[in-house]
Amino acid sequence: MAVVAALLPLLFGCREPGCGAPCEGLGDDGKTAPPPYTAEEPEAEWTAEDVGQTITEVFGGGFPNGVLMRDTYMAIMAESDPTLCPVFASEYTGDYPDDITEENILGCTATSGYYYSGVCMYDELETTDDAGYTLIWGLGGDFLLAYPDGSEFAAGGGVTYTGVRATDGTETFDSTTRGTWYDESLQNWLGQGFSGLFSTTGGLDADGHWVTVHGGVAVGSADLFFDEVTWTWSDTCDGQPSGVINLRDERGYWYAWTLPDDCSGCGNVVFHDSDDLGELCLDLAALGVDIYDSAAVP
Amino acid sequence: MILLLACTTPEETPAAAEPLVALDGPLLLRRMSLDLRGTVPTIDELDRVEADPTALASIRDDYLQDPRLEGRLINLFAERFHTRLDEFEVQYYDYENLDITQEFEFEQSVGEEPLRLMAHVAVTGAPWSDIVTADYTMSNEMLASLWPIAYPEGENGWTEAHYTDGRPAAGILATNGLWWRYVTNTSNQNRSRAAAISRLLLCQDMLSRPVSFSGGATSLADSEATAEAIRTQPACIACHSAIEPLASSMFGFWVATSYNPLELANYHAEREQMGQDLLQTSPGYFGKEIEGLVDLGGAIAEDTRFWTCAARSAAEMLWRRDAELQDFETIEELRQSFINDGATYLPLLREVTNTAEYRAGSFSKSATDADRTREMTYRMLTAEQLASAVEDLTGFRWTYENFDQLSNDDYGYRVLAGGVDGYAVGKAQSEPGITWALVVKRLAQAAGDNVVATELEADGDRRLFTKVTLEDRPGDDAFREELEALHWRMFARRPDADRLAADEALWTEVEAADGAAAAWATLVSALLRDPEFVGY
Numbered sequence: 124m125a126v127v128a129a130l131l132p133l134l135f136g137c138r139e140p141g142c143g144a145p146c147e148g149l150g151d152d153g154k155t156a157p158p159p160y161t162a163e164e165p166e167a168e169w170t171a172e173d174v175g176q177t178i179t180e181v182f183g184g185g186f187p188n189g190v191l192m193r194d195t196y197m198a199i200m201a202e203s204d205p206t207l208c209p210v211f212a213s214e215y216t217g218d219y220p221d222d223i224t225e226e227n228i229l230g231c232t233a234t235s236g237y238y239y240s241g242v243c244m245y246d247e248l249e250t251t252d253d254a255g256y257t258l259i260w261g262l263g264g265d266f267l268l269a270y271p272d273g274s275e276f277a278a279g280g281g282v283t284y285t286g287v288r289a290t291d292g293t294e295t296f297d298s299t300t301r302g303t304w305y306d307e308s309l310q311n312w313l314g315q316g317f318s319g320l321f322s323t324t325g326g327l328d329a330d331g332h333w334v335t336v337h338g339g340v341a342v343g344s345a346d347l348f349f350d351e352v353t354w355t356w357s358d359t360c361d362g363q364p365s366g367v368i369n370l371r372d373e374r375g376y377w378y379a380w381t382l383p384d385d386c387s388g389c390g391n392v393v394f395h396d397s398d399d400l401g402e403l404c405l406d407l408a409a410l411g412v413d414i415y416d417s418a419a420v421p
Numbered sequence: 422m423i424l425l426l427a428c429t430t431p432e433e434t435p436a437a438a439e440p441l442v443a444l445d446g447p448l449l450l451r452r453m454s455l456d457l458r459g460t461v462p463t464i465d466e467l468d469r470v471e472a473d474p475t476a477l478a479s480i481r482d483d484y485l486q487d488p489r490l491e492g493r494l495i496n497l498f499a500e501r502f503h504t505r506l507d508e509f510e511v512q513y514y515d516y517e518n519l520d521i522t523q524e525f526e527f528e529q530s531v532g533e534e535p536l537r538l539m540a541h542v543a544v545t546g547a548p549w550s551d552i553v554t555a556d557y558t559m560s561n562e563m564l565a566s567l568w569p570i571a572y573p574e575g576e577n578g579w580t581e582a583h584y585t586d587g588r589p590a591a592g593i594l595a596t597n598g599l600w601w602r603y604v605t606n607t608s609n610q611n612r613s614r615a616a617a618i619s620r621l622l623l624c625q626d627m628l629s630r631p632v633s634f635s636g637g638a639t640s641l642a643d644s645e646a647t648a649e650a651i652r653t654q655p656a657c658i659a660c661h662s663a664i665e666p667l668a669s670s671m672f673g674f675w676v677a678t679s680y681n682p683l684e685l686a687n688y689h690a691e692r693e694q695m696g697q698d699l700l701q702t703s704p705g706y707f708g709k710e711i712e713g714l715v716d717l718g719g720a721i722a723e724d725t726r727f728w729t730c731a732a733r734s735a736a737e738m739l740w741r742r743d744a745e746l747q748d749f750e751t752i753e754e755l756r757q758s759f760i761n762d763g764a765t766y767l768p769l770l771r772e773v774t775n776t777a778e779y780r781a782g783s784f785s786k787s788a789t790d791a792d793r794t795r796e797m798t799y800r801m802l803t804a805e806q807l808a809s810a811v812e813d814l815t816g817f818r819w820t821y822e823n824f825d826q827l828s829n830d831d832y833g834y835r836v837l838a839g840g841v842d843g844y845a846v847g848k849a850q851s852e853p854g855i856t857w858a859l860v861v862k863r864l865a866q867a868a869g870d871n872v873v874a875t876e877l878e879a880d881g882d883r884r885l886f887t888k889v890t891l892e893d894r895p896g897d898d899a900f901r902e903e904l905e906a907l908h909w910r911m912f913a914r915r916p917d918a919d920r921l922a923a924d925e926a927l928w929t930e931v932e933a934a935d936g937a938a939a940a941w942a943t944l945v946s947a948l949l950r951d952p953e954f955v956g957y
Binding site: 267301302376 | 772
């Protein structure tokens with residue numbers, strides 16, 4: 124029976140193109156009916172300039188960063204009624220006042236008027252030793268908080284951060300930001316709503332400083348994928364990035380803007396992996412500074 | 422050799438006598454009605470076919486235009502797609518606007534989204550390729566209140582609607598309902614979803630492929646070694662060369678955290694290119710480069726296997742059995758006619774009902790043991806067919822706290838009644854069992870009580886009893902005519918004198934103890950449990 128089951132797909136697949144002469148001509152009319160569908164090749168709806176304009180507009184309100192997410196969370200948690208709302212599980216009472224535990228899944232409203240529901244954990248470790256200064260923190264959860272006016276701060280996902288400042292003055296940092304977040308009380312990228320899964324890594328040494336973004340970032344209705352996009356500030360580069368910034372149109376097709384490692388801020392935009400739309404030049408140095416500053420070791 | 426023979430010379434096989442004997446007209450009409458409408462035929466339809474067997478075709482064609490067909494297709498597709506679960510990673514209580522009374526509606530709505538899209542494509546006569554290329558989904562008000570869906574003003578109930586989160590036009594491939602059922606995780610990385618696409622839409626079950634792991638087997642506990650093996654070991658590559666690119670096209674449905682309604686409800690277009698990182702593979706479709714989900718539906722619709730699979734699936738759904746090697750020619754003929762008829766689904770269903778396998782009611786002397794093992798000459802009503810047929814006859818629908826008791830296993834008896842729960846039970850029961858008999862018994866009792874109470878005791882609208890009152894007794898014309906009509910309606914068979922006498926004896930015994938209403942309720946209950954009613 125198992126052999127029969129294994130052979131079935133092979134037999135029913137006999138009519139595929141390339142099956143070979145023995146499989147041809149089995150239909151009633153002596154022909155094999157072809158699939159009645161042909162996919163159309165898409166055409167670009169945007170020019171390279173359109174792509175540039177969208178990238179500029181999307182990040183006009185700043186680049187998503189985990190620090191703002193954490194700070195927003197902590198500010199709201201500061202309005203809670205300790206141990207009462209959110210309630211802490213008894214074994215945690217007093218130890219983790221920045222957490223929302225499973226006991227709060229159905230939600231509670233504090234005397235301040237702030238509302239807390241879901242599950243979230245925040246942890247932070249700060250050390251200074253012979254090797255230097257290290258800051259590690261993480262925030263993760265699935266929660267819906269609300270301001271007294273009813274506007275919501277909600278998330279599913281998390282942020283992790285590790286920053287190290289060595290005694291020789293060099294710095295490295297590594298952060299991941301993931302999930303879906305929004306804060307209806309804000310007017311920036313978090314107010315528009317953020318979705319993404321990306322890492323921010325960077326550092327500072329004798330040659331200068333740099334930051335690399337890799338992963339998907341969506342702000343509002345714009346969807347982008349940063350493929351190893353690196354900003355470098357050094358003697359030879361003033362902060363124009365290299366890498367590939369991909370932008371998606373509303374149909375689901377991608378425009379890839381490839382920035383070579385020449386610090387020019389210019390590169391060609393290619394649609395759908397095949398259609399070269401020409402060169403696009405943008406000054407993204409300020410965006411790089413914004414990203415670096417938000418992730419640098421404090 | 423077997424493959425070559427099967428591919429090259431089917432017409433050279435000596436013709437054998439037909440092993441299958443078709444059902445007679447009324448019984449075949451009953452089968453068609455239950456398959457296409459979920460109810461037994463009306464007396465008038467049965468009379469027409471009895472008088473003129475050629476009327477069967479036109480009545481069948483009417484059934485294909487019946488509004489109830491859409492519901493039947495949803496149930497039939499549910500048996501294959503397994504999306505109608507009792508529990509998803511996100512549950513009703515994760516939404517602040519839902520309460521416990523809406524649990525069943527929530528679970529049904531999520532699971533039925535892709536099924537309803539397919540059924541909608543079928544009954545509206547749209548090209549079947551729309552199930553993987555349509556730019557819309559099917560939504561009701563509840564889903565539209567929970568998910569990023571623009572529900573059209575002025576509509577109510579299930580209707581075409583559009584997601585607003587940027588997901589591409591890909592029919593069921595772009596529905597939450599499908600991917601809430603086929604979830605993935607950090608180690609699986611959408612491979613299970615790719616396998617589901619291959620199995621459900623191409624009838625290519627990766628798990629059925631013969632794989633040899635001899636020599637150099639890798640421990641699945643070693644994630645790095647496993648990832649390397651998938652790219653380098655021939656035994657792994659055999660499937661993963663197809664699986665990985667398909668999986669890579671599904672990262673718009675990749676979530677950062679499970680159980681979160683924000684993450685699961687929304688499509689994450691910005692994550693579409695993550696497959697390159699996590700799987701080290703670009704999106705692709707069996708060797709063809711694609712950009713991702715935006716191209717996937719079209720690639721599937723261009724694939725001959727998609728059309729063959731549609732024909733095969735339709736046959737399997739209505740034959741109530743899996744296709745086997747012997748069915749190759751028939752299914753190929755179905756595929757050809759499917760495409761020649763405009764690639765729309767209803768003509769395909771019509772053709773399936775014309776096959777000998779569908780019409781089989783018994784075996785001829787020429788039938789082999791293999792024929793007798795393979796073919797289904799008697800089919801058991803599914804849980805959904807039981808529910809709809811009994812409701813149509815008696816007005817009784819078995820519910821509890823808003824749960825349809827034959828469509829869930831939270832509080833109900835779907836699996837016990839032979840149904841598919843989409844998770845632990847993937848195939849409908851084909852033979853009676855003890856728990857099945859107990860469920861049918863309770864259903865029949867409740868339905869019998871209900872129809873007597875509403876039609877005979879309360880003198881309400883008649884749907885089952887058309888002749889009698891509680892005053893009629895055996896020997897009265899109305900009594901005998903009612904019994905005959907019940908048999909004809911419920912079994913599509915004229916009762917013989919012995920059967921009528923047995924029914925009268927049962928009725929008389931109960932009436933003596935508990936009165937006429939109890940006697941009729943008992944008799945209806947017995948008829949609803951009769952093998953001639955619960956099978957078809």
